[in-house]
Amino acid sequence: MLSLEEILKQAKSAIETATDLKSLEDCRVHYLGKKAKLTEYLKTLGQLSPEERPIIGQKVNEIKQVIQQLIETRSEILKQKQIDIQLAEESIDITLPGRLFNSGSLHPITHTCHALRDIFTQMGFIFMEGPEIEDDYHNFTALNVPPLHPARAMQDTFYFPNGTLLRSQTSTVQIRAMKTMTLPLRMIAMGRVYRRDFDLTHTPMFHQLECLMIDENVSFADLKGLLIQFLHAFFSPETAVRFRPSYFPFTEPSAEVDITCLNCKGNGCRICKQSGWLEILGCGMVHPNVLLGANIDTKRYRGFAFGVGIDRLTLLKYGIADLRTLFENDLRFLRQF
């Protein structure tokens, strides 16, 4: 019969040379199983003297625990090895492109509309829409441009056989707002407008935003404040804003608003015709004739309004030179938005 030391020695050697979990399990059965040598050793305890019995018994148990420990340690190592092999086999080329489903894009004008919507919604303006085919009344007469008024020549308008027209300005929605909403009111309209012009800076269709506020005590100073806030929010707080007297039949006083040329930062360049300024929008206090036409008490209420070209804002924001690019819908252009 082998000595306990000898068994331990053999077990150690066998465990250390086990190369996989299966042979390690064989070792466990061989050294610790029911038919293992140590188990046989325990069966011989009865032949020993009562003094020797506990000493040897304890020793057998100690060796059992050592072997157990050795197997567990070895098992951990082997399991780790096996995972390492699996990991090595499963490695992939993570630089291969993913199964990307390319997103499309919103049109740049839509991006601008969303930005404008955010700005004016914050200030409590509500959004309205109006028809694109309008009558003469909403497009001109109600806006203080009666027939034969020279201001009609400011916009070359598209007409239909029955005398209706394609609206040349979103100011038409002002009239609808004044008739349908209760005062005081703050509203914004965005949409397509049409004029008979086609060159680098004009397309026969473009987009406008119209803003109207009517309240008891609004002033030209309020209009200036609102426009400066809007232009700072849309472009940047560094943008200088300049107000010049101008003329629109539906506002009095009227102003044209310029911002510092975004290209040359006001130093003068080809885009701003060396002036350092870019004309951006027209505005003014709503003409009393417009308010009276909508049955608004001009002794109590005043209003201001402005209109701005959304396409022009878009061109300036993204530094696009040719307005016509916006309506060519070249995918190589659109993908960039």
Place this chain on the structure above:
Amino acid sequence: MKISESWLREWVNPPLTRIELSHILTMAGLEVESIGAESSESNDTIDISITPNRGDCLSVKGIAREIAILTNTSFKHPSISSIQPTIKDSIPVRITAKTDCPRYLGRIIRHVKTDTPTPEWLKEKLRCSGIRSIHPIVDITNFIMLELGQPMHAFDLDTIQQEINVRRSQSGECLTLLDGSQKELDGETLIIADSNKPLAIAGVMGGMDSSVTLTTKNIFLESAYFSSKTIARQRQFYDLSSESAYRFERCIDPTIQGDALERATQLILEIVGGEAGPAIEVSNKENLLTECIITLYHENVVSVLGVAISTGDIDNILTALHFQYEKKNNAWVVNVPLYRPDISIPEDLIEEIARLYGYEKIPAHHAIAKLEVNLPGNEQNNHSAFIRQLLVDRGYHEIISYSFVDKPLQLLLNPEETPYELVNPITADMSVMRTNLWPGLVQTLIYNHSRQQDRIRLFEIGTCFQLRNAEILQLSMLAGLITGSAYHEQWGIPSREVDFYDLKGDIESILHLFYREDKYDFRLDKHLACHPGQTAGIYIGDKKIGMIGALHPTVIQTLDLPKNVFIYEIDLLALRKAATLTIHEPPKFPEIRRDIAILIDQTIPAKAIQDTIKSHAGDWLKDVYIFDVYQGKGIAPGLKSMALALILQHSTRTLIDEEVLELMDRVMTVLKEQLGAVLRS
């Protein structure tokens, strides 16, 4: 208006450079567009954009007056003295149309030498304003118009019979104009006529026959004041444009006709010689503009502008403007000069005050308004932002195309709608309003396809225009198309072309934003631009809200499009979110899935099979979906194999095998009896 700077400086000459002067004018509402930048004109030209209300600034005199006010400089008016007549010749002037012509002045000048050339100094001034030198007398009248703002006309006296009659035309009268065009006059044109024929369309353009020529010896010179509306109407009616009409339409100064006549006579005598007759004047004072008197309150100025501008400042501004006023407590009673007819209400005066005070000195102020939730306006397209984002996420590019399109293309893509035509389209291929959004999408497809873009997914949201019983409907629509491969070519995805079901899936995801699956369906439908076997109407309940289909092969051929193009349109306003959603608690009991595979006639639509199952499987059926469809090898011709999954669940207990088996038997029996389906082993 283009004008010579040195001419302006003859009238008013502030110690300012041209750039400084331009800035001052621009900041006062007379925007200087360019300073002699165009090569065709000399560096002496200043181009000032004059707004339609400032007819008073369409002359050297007017702009000089403005510069004098803005720069506090004195302004030199040339001395104009009455010409002593050297002959007694006169002609009777009769104004029949009194309201159209409140004042008419004229004079005969005999023995002019029209072969005398126009002096260079005069030509140069005309040239700066872009006016061609034509004839010494015409040049002089143009010069007066530029200088004083009074349009004038010279007639060849020898073509005039007996009298000058300013009257409305009779319908059918004819006149050949200076530009060579022949006009048949309507019954209300203001004309200058003699005793038996029209000589000129008043204020707009003279007649050819009565015009001065190189052989003219005797002239009749006209300096008149015509009503702006009269001139505007006839200028538009005959589709003419002239420097003269431009000024009359914007109201000229009603007090300068005499000055203009004397100054023109003086120049004519100096340049082409001749003998002047006495000035002839006919006026109807009651029809002339009268001075406008406006009461302006200080508090009104302050509250409209939002700046505490002082009464002293306002006094100074009104004085600088040469507006006569009387002060009454906190108000001014202002007499507006006749050359400023644009000023008629207090707001007009307030603008003048602000203009001279300086817009830049008005502080920016934050408006104060009530905090309140605005009741919804007509925000009909509010939900379009969600749809746009969904489509972008699914690979679509948003386009914006013109609302007016090519008529043949529109008719090809929507043959059943007659498009609404513009009277004055900008080009022939933009002459009708679109009846659907497909022309823009298809044109964009062609544009990009010819630029090597093969995988194309587009959508547009916009208005379409359809005629219904002479009424025009303006419909807010969503439309899109797909063509090319389903995915970008990629190592890990098998390559395939898009088909009907790709597009249908995208539309279903849009519908899912608004409706539960059982609220919408697709029904076989017809559209003349689409493939008859691959076209469906999109329905919410029984309301058709759109179309989906493959473009018809003949359309593909006609337009030379890629082979498979799938296209759709949806009425945007038909998509509405339910006001409130009904939410069900998640079930507590397990669900069971049972699959069946059947063989069935290939013409029976999938939806009929699903519906048959739904209507006979009872309440336990929560869902039934198709997970395989197969035709071909192993399946008899005319049949298809379809595999469906049924999801079953009881709301208050667990289902047991026996009852599930019984349900499946029942389903199979119905499929067999109603649709001829055979269970596939």
